[in-house]
Amino acid sequence: MSVLNTEIKPFKASAYKNGQFIELTEADVKGKWAVFFFYPADFTFVCPTELGDVADHYAEFQKLGVEIYSVSTDTHFVHKAWADASETIGKIKYTMIGDPTGTITRNFENMREDQGLADRGTFIVDPQGVIQAVEITAEGIGRDAGDLLRKVKAAQYVAAHPGEVCPAKWKEGEQTLKPSLELVGKI
Template identity: 65%
Template sequence: MSLIGTEIKPFKVTGYRNGEFVEVTDADLKGKWSVLCFYPADFSFVCPTELEDLQDQYETLKSLGVEVYSISTDTHFTHKAWHDASPAIGKITYTMLSDAAHTLSRNFEVLIESQGIAERGTFVLDPDGVIQVYEIHADGIGRDASTLVNKIKAAQYVRNHPGEVCPAKWKEGEKTLKPSLDLVGKI
């Protein structure tokens, strides 16, 4: 079953942000767009490149009204240690959530039970806490945050313009489509 169109389930976890441990719940994600970026483990190889790339796009995402959360099954203490030890992770200013109890990984169906880690999953939630976009990558394939920005812009456009859809490779400001009987077979 697809998770598209489903509302996030209740949760309460601890995270690390800007030198502090913080509590985050499902209610904190409501009222704004959110990106949840699951990754397998701290102190690993592909993960820091992805999270640094996400940080590089963080100001752009915030300008779109989007808050970012990275999530692994490591503890919030491990997140702090990684933040202190890694030059790439040390740049991060968004919240790094601990899913040590596997609640979020199970809720978003990305937990690899046999290993106790999450798959590389990216989820875009609208202000109602409803999943609008998600993708899962194999462990060895890193994500590109610039493509995430484009997906969020399209999701926001569609939400704000009922009856219109964004075609493939759509960029902000480009023409959209209005599905109708007149378009059938003409695209």
């Protein structure tokens, strides 16, 4: 069963953000666009490259009213230690959620049960708390924050323009499609 088009489930978590520990619930997420960016573990190899890439694009996400929440099954204490030890992770300004019980990871159906680790999963959530996009990649395949930004813009465009859809490789300002009987077989 896919979590696409479902509302995020209740959770309560401790997180690390800008040198502080904070508490977070699903209620804190609602009201604006969000990206839940799951990764297997701190102090690993592909994960810091992805998290650093998202950090490099964070200001662009913020301009779109999007909050980023990275999530692993490590604790918020481990997130702080990693930020202190790594220049790449130290530049992160978004929220790093600790999910040691796996509640959030399981809520998004993104847990490797045999390992107790999150899959490399990305979830775009609208302001009502509904999951609008899902991407899961294998362990060795890193994600691209630039493409994630493009997908967020497409999701926001579709939400703001009912009856229009964004074709493959759509970028902001490009032509969209209006599905209709007349369009069938013409593309």
